[in-house]
Amino acid sequence: MKKVLGCLLALMVAAATNAQKLSDRAEISVITCGPGQEAVFTAFGHSAFRVYDPVNGINAAFNYGVFDFDQPNFYLNFARGHNRYRLAVQDFERFEYVYQYYNRYVHEQVLNLTSEQKQALFDYLMWNAQPENQFYFYDYFYDNCATKIPEIVQKVFNDAVVFDGSYITNPLSIRALTDLYLKYQPWGDLGIDLCLGLPMDKLATPYEHMFLPDYVEAGFDHATINAQPLVKEKVIRYKARPEAHSNGIFQPLYVFSLFAILALVLTVYDLKRKKTSNWFDVLLFGITGLIGLLLFLLWVATDHRAAANNLNVLWAIPTHVVIAFLVFKPRAWVKKYFLIVLIINSLLLISWAWLPQTLHFSLVPIVVALSARAYVQYKR
Numbered sequence: 001m002k003k004v005l006g007c008l009l010a011l012m013v014a015a016a017t018n019a020q021k022l023s024d025r026a027e028i029s030v031i032t033c034g035p036g037q038e039a040v041f042t043a044f045g046h047s048a049f050r051v052y053d054p055v056n057g058i059n060a061a062f063n064y065g066v067f068d069f070d071q072p073n074f075y076l077n078f079a080r081g082h083n084r085y086r087l088a089v090q091d092f093e094r095f096e097y098v099y100q101y102y103n104r105y106v107h108e109q110v111l112n113l114t115s116e117q118k119q120a121l122f123d124y125l126m127w128n129a130q131p132e133n134q135f136y137f138y139d140y141f142y143d144n145c146a147t148k149i150p151e152i153v154q155k156v157f158n159d160a161v162v163f164d165g166s167y168i169t170n171p172l173s174i175r176a177l178t179d180l181y182l183k184y185q186p187w188g189d190l191g192i193d194l195c196l197g198l199p200m201d202k203l204a205t206p207y208e209h210m211f212l213p214d215y216v217e218a219g220f221d222h223a224t225i226n227a228q229p230l231v232k233e234k235v236i237r238y239k240a241r242p243e244a245h246s247n248g249i250f251q252p253l254y255v256f257s258l259f260a261i262l263a264l265v266l267t268v269y270d271l272k273r274k275k276t277s278n279w280f281d282v283l284l285f286g287i288t289g290l291i292g293l294l295l296f297l298l299w300v301a302t303d304h305r306a307a308a309n310n311l312n313v314l315w316a317i318p319t320h321v322v323i324a325f326l327v328f329k330p331r332a333w334v335k336k337y338f339l340i341v342l343i344i345n346s347l348l349l350i351s352w353a354w355l356p357q358t359l360h361f362s363l364v365p366i367v368v369a370l371s372a373r374a375y376v377q378y379k380r
Contacts, residue, residue: 022051022058022118023053024055025053029049030050030108033105034106037185042102043184046145046213047065047213047217048145049061052092061091061095062125064087064149067083067138087133087136103240105238107237111225112230117157117225140306141200150163150219150223161225161230163220163223165219167222175201177215178192184246190362195307197308197309197357198310199308207219252362252363256366267372275380276376276380285323286324288317289318292313292316295312338375
């Protein structure tokens with residue numbers, strides 16, 4: 001029922017905006033909504049356009065961050081990197097209320113546009129909102145709800161709009177930028193660092209920083225149109241109340257460190273009794289191999305550009321899936337395999353801080369555990 005009402009509301013807003021041209025009192029703004037800690041995808045904030053025309057009764061949010069779980073093969077397409085997002089036209093008051101309800105700040109930047117420029121931008125947004133034009137293939141860092149804002153402004157106004165990135169004096173990599181927003185999402189931070197490879201460690205240009213809503217806001221603050229400031233007025237529509245957040249002790253580093261201690265204790269025990277706890281190694285190397293297989297498939301079999309060249313496969317070696325079940329029937333080449341694993345893991349630990357890809361520090365205990373168990377299997 002909610003979905004039906006939402007569709008009807010969107011149609012009503014779209015019909016109202018289609019009714020006539022914008023009046024002289026119309027304004028178009030960029031809306032920036034603050035991060036939230038409800039889920040990983042809310043931790044980065046949100047961006048949208050607002051079109052407000054009191055004469056024509058228009059108060060609409062143009063939201064590029066809408067997706068539908070009921071799409072055919074949604075989860076398969078998501079895994080393959082074929083995420084279909086769309087532009088939705090929503091009642092702005094309802095749009096804003098959601099972010100106020102979750103205590104996420106709402107900032108408005110009223111754009112410094114002439115009547116003709118407002119109409120041109122509005123016409124493009126309305127064209128983009130049509131059913132045949134509203135969908136696009138989402139990319140986490142290069143084509144999302146935030147990147148659409150500067151992209152469309154430049155598409156409509158061409159070279160008249162200039163984004164001056166000189167205010168960014170300390171550019172960061174895409175991975176470092178995501179880390180800024182995942183302080184209270186340690187498991188989400190681990191998942192992103194685990195699944196995404198070297199492209200995330202590329203130093204982002206000032207324009208590429210605008211895959212994040214906060215940087216879209218800053219980018220527009222430093223942008224011009226026809227040599228005039230692009231933003232003529234900034235309004236704090238809602239100021240978030242201070243909130244206390246805590247990660248607790250159930251964090252990847254603590255959990256994995258406890259696991260590594262268990263693996264080391266078991267290793268000492270096995271060496272003393274001159275036997276191996278094969279059941280433990282089947283689980284450890286089997287699960288690690290499955291993780292490596294997933295990372296390899298994300299790299300070579302999907303359109304997730306950021307998942308390419310993932311150095312996590314140096315410790316999560318996909319062939320561990322096979323080798324895990326051969327510990328019960330040791331062969332000479334299996335012994336050599338574990339020696340190679342021990343050497344690779346040792347070199348990985350030594351060079352951890354100097355690798356071109358930033359590997360999540362909480363994975364160090366896992367690599368230590370793998371090294372210890374590889375040593376036991378080699379000695380056997």
